[in-house]
Amino acid sequence: xxxxxxxxxxxxxxxxxxxxxxxxxxxxxxxxxxxxxxxxxxxxxxxxxxxxxxxxxxxxxxxxxxxxxxxxxxxxxxxxxxxxxxxxxxxxxxxxxxxxxxxxxxxxxxxxxxxxxxxxxxxxxxxxxxxxxxxxxxxxxxxxxxxxxxxxxxxxxxxxxxxxxxxxxxxxxxxxxxxxxxxxxxxxxxxxxxxxxxxxxxxxxxxxxxxxxxxxxxxxxxxxxxxxxxxxxxxxxxxxxxxxxxxxxxxxxxxxxxxxxxxxxxxxxxxxxxxxxxxxxxxxxxxxxxxxxxxxxxxxxxxxxxxxxxxxxxxxxxxxxxxxxxxxxxxxxxxxxxxxxxxxxxxxxxxxxxxxxxxxxxxxxxxxxxxxxxx
Amino acid sequence: xxxxxxxxxxxxxxxxxxxxxxxxxxxxxxxxxxxxxxxxxxxxxxxxxxxxxxxxxxxxxxxxxxxxxxxxxxxxxxxxxxxxxxxxxxxxxxxxxxxxxxxxxxxxxxxxxxxxxxxxxxxxxxxxxxxxxxxxxxxxxxxxxxxxxxxxxxxxxxxxxxxxxxxxxxxxxxxxxxxxxxxxxxxxxxxxxxxxxxxxxxxxxxxxxxxxxxxxxxxxxxxxxxxxxxxxxxxxxxxxxxxxxxxxxxxxxxxxxxxxxxxxxxxxxxxxxxxxxxxxxxxxxxxxxxxxxxxxxxxxxxxxxxxxxxxxxxxxxxxxxxxxxxxxxxxxxxxxxxxxxxxxxxxxxxxxxxxxxxxxxxxxxxxxxxxxxxxxxxxxxxxxxxxxxxxxxxxxxxxxxxxxx
Numbered sequence: 001x002x003x004x005x006x007x008x009x010x011x012x013x014x015x016x017x018x019x020x021x022x023x024x025x026x027x028x029x030x031x032x033x034x035x036x037x038x039x040x041x042x043x044x045x046x047x048x049x050x051x052x053x054x055x056x057x058x059x060x061x062x063x064x065x066x067x068x069x070x071x072x073x074x075x076x077x078x079x080x081x082x083x084x085x086x087x088x089x090x091x092x093x094x095x096x097x098x099x100x101x102x103x104x105x106x107x108x109x110x111x112x113x114x115x116x117x118x119x120x121x122x123x124x125x126x127x128x129x130x131x132x133x134x135x136x137x138x139x140x141x142x143x144x145x146x147x148x149x150x151x152x153x154x155x156x157x158x159x160x161x162x163x164x165x166x167x168x169x170x171x172x173x174x175x176x177x178x179x180x181x182x183x184x185x186x187x188x189x190x191x192x193x194x195x196x197x198x199x200x201x202x203x204x205x206x207x208x209x210x211x212x213x214x215x216x217x218x219x220x221x222x223x224x225x226x227x228x229x230x231x232x233x234x235x236x237x238x239x240x241x242x243x244x245x246x247x248x249x250x251x252x253x254x255x256x257x258x259x260x261x262x263x264x265x266x267x268x269x270x271x272x273x274x275x276x277x278x279x280x281x282x283x284x285x286x287x288x289x290x291x292x293x294x295x296x297x298x299x300x301x302x303x304x305x306x307x308x309x310x311x312x313x314x315x316x317x318x319x320x321x322x323x324x325x326x327x328x329x330x331x332x333x334x335x336x337x338x339x340x341x342x343x344x345x346x347x348x349x350x351x352x353x354x355x356x357x358x359x360x361x362x363x364x365x366x367x368x369x370x371x372x373x374x375x
Numbered sequence: 376x377x378x379x380x381x382x383x384x385x386x387x388x389x390x391x392x393x394x395x396x397x398x399x400x401x402x403x404x405x406x407x408x409x410x411x412x413x414x415x416x417x418x419x420x421x422x423x424x425x426x427x428x429x430x431x432x433x434x435x436x437x438x439x440x441x442x443x444x445x446x447x448x449x450x451x452x453x454x455x456x457x458x459x460x461x462x463x464x465x466x467x468x469x470x471x472x473x474x475x476x477x478x479x480x481x482x483x484x485x486x487x488x489x490x491x492x493x494x495x496x497x498x499x500x501x502x503x504x505x506x507x508x509x510x511x512x513x514x515x516x517x518x519x520x521x522x523x524x525x526x527x528x529x530x531x532x533x534x535x536x537x538x539x540x541x542x543x544x545x546x547x548x549x550x551x552x553x554x555x556x557x558x559x560x561x562x563x564x565x566x567x568x569x570x571x572x573x574x575x576x577x578x579x580x581x582x583x584x585x586x587x588x589x590x591x592x593x594x595x596x597x598x599x600x601x602x603x604x605x606x607x608x609x610x611x612x613x614x615x616x617x618x619x620x621x622x623x624x625x626x627x628x629x630x631x632x633x634x635x636x637x638x639x640x641x642x643x644x645x646x647x648x649x650x651x652x653x654x655x656x657x658x659x660x661x662x663x664x665x666x667x668x669x670x671x672x673x674x675x676x677x678x679x680x681x682x683x684x685x686x687x688x689x690x691x692x693x694x695x696x697x698x699x700x701x702x703x704x705x706x707x708x709x710x711x712x713x714x715x716x717x718x719x720x721x722x723x724x725x726x727x728x729x730x731x732x733x734x735x736x737x738x739x740x741x742x743x744x745x746x747x748x749x750x751x752x753x754x755x756x757x758x759x760x761x762x763x764x765x766x767x768x769x770x771x772x773x774x775x776x777x778x779x780x
Contacts, residue, residue, distance in 0.1 A: 006437075008514055008515040009515075010515050010759065011758060011759050012516070012564075012756070012757060012758045012759065013513065013514035013515065013516040013564060013754055013755055013756065013757040013758075014514075014755055014756060015437075015514065015755065048440070049430065050426055051397070051423075051426070051427065053430065058438075058440075066512075066515045066759070067515070068515050070437075097446075100450060101446065101449075101450060104450055104453040104454055104457070105453055107453070107457045108453040108454075108456045108457045111456065111457045112456070
């Protein structure tokens, strides 16, 4: 069987029309004058069309050669597929192709690690420390407002867009609020930090949590207060958040998160998979950063309690309750932004701070009652 | 002149025949693998799609071949990451701290940030074409792009700035400068393409669009500065500010309708000019004396783009339909929740695939098959050139994601 084929010698774009046939060991191509132009062994033949094209093969003979032979005869191709064993295999890359891959992967990873470990913290702390007070406060208020809107249990069937300031989710009770403010005053008296006016907001919510926000703002959720059996447990939480404020952690975290988001979105492109990767990475790294901060805040809380001669152990009970309610998963501990609960409890046991109570009984009752007016 | 004007002596020589089924399957596979590999697969996925695309194009009866690999793109990406993180970080640190110390620097930082991205984009665009051309062969002979990305970037930046200063009137010159540098650097084997066009001819296509868009932006600025329509107080729904604005209802309606009309008309005129530009550049390009001619019609392009508008309208319609269901309370909250999630997943997963299949492929087909030449044999007598091709993938281009494929 002899069929027509187009042959390119790899040196010019001119096609030579050949008549190809099978020899015993390979493919034979002859010019119209009968001169043998090529004799390609079956073993070395590869089809360069990827994905393969049904009625066409684009044959090559060697990795370094640009010669190509194009055959479009269906029956001949069928026959050829039987004879050439490696037709649909792909050629190996040139030797050492992996070297630049390894080199640049390492460079890329090192650049990112350096950036995350030293670059971004340096930038974030720098910005957090130098940002004007006004800007910090306005960022803090904005974040607080969004937290109020997100977490607070809203009375049902009420207008969705009522003024957030008047929302019943913020607990207003003069006595309880004064007790909290007084405790903060005592913390300030024991602090050397240059602080903005500190503002504590108690929020009605089913989620037991507390945050420190930029611009000297703190939020404590009612569920946490309800869960606490001892005034010092809540005082400990406030001391911890106060520690964050002293170190300007909230602004630092805010800047870092913005930075992380920027880097990840540049690095992984605006594609679906990349976005997921960016979100996961940002979350894990963000948590890793804040774990250092949490340890620092814990230490600061212990120092404050020592200075004021308060007993910090009651918070252990609160931690234990939280742990029962929200067990920590071993596998996802990398995402946990707080130090391991056991470590925190151990640190509190090892390092007793004092014996006193942070709130009087009257104060504690008022605090406990802050969010309960409506039952 | 002669028969080129009418295209009578011209023969079509490009065909584009892609299997939509295979392409759809490939795009779905890419999407799935990209998600489960957290984005890393996209370089290989892109390469697969390009191979299919290139192979589907026949020039004078022979298929284009794509020689790029996913690994090259991946490497280019890594290199870009290493460089970009460094550059952006140092830049971010310096300007970030400056703007923290002085508020006016914040504006400068924004501008500098934008300028840097724009400059990178221009550079990346040139490099992207250099990579793609150097990985393309026809009849075993490679294409490539000579010239320098920095030169291209410099010229594009200069004329972009002048365009901004002249409120758009230098835009045809910007188009001309970019086309001139790109097209005159495209080579095929030992032959090079030559483009001879001038900004004056392009101006004839763009002046209506520039004029109408100027009117649109003029009205917008008037609303912005004289009427305060984009005042943050108004946008956040402050009743007093809104009342004050609505006082002069007639003026508000008049200016807004002028803006909308001018904007839509201007955009259509601009698209018209873009299509005409493609035809103009094709008609003024030669390869070893062979001339090219395109009969791409504006109507055809508009028809394809109309699909985009239609699909977008359907999606926006579906979204508002769901909102209407919520407001009217016609469906249970759970149903709405699930429907909303399903809706976003659908848009997120399939929108780009739909756009690729129903906009990009038809547009490409229309443009490619519109071209004809007076000498189809010009591609058949070219010798190989010893030019070296770029080693790694598209680098910056890929990191900034400017590629359509």
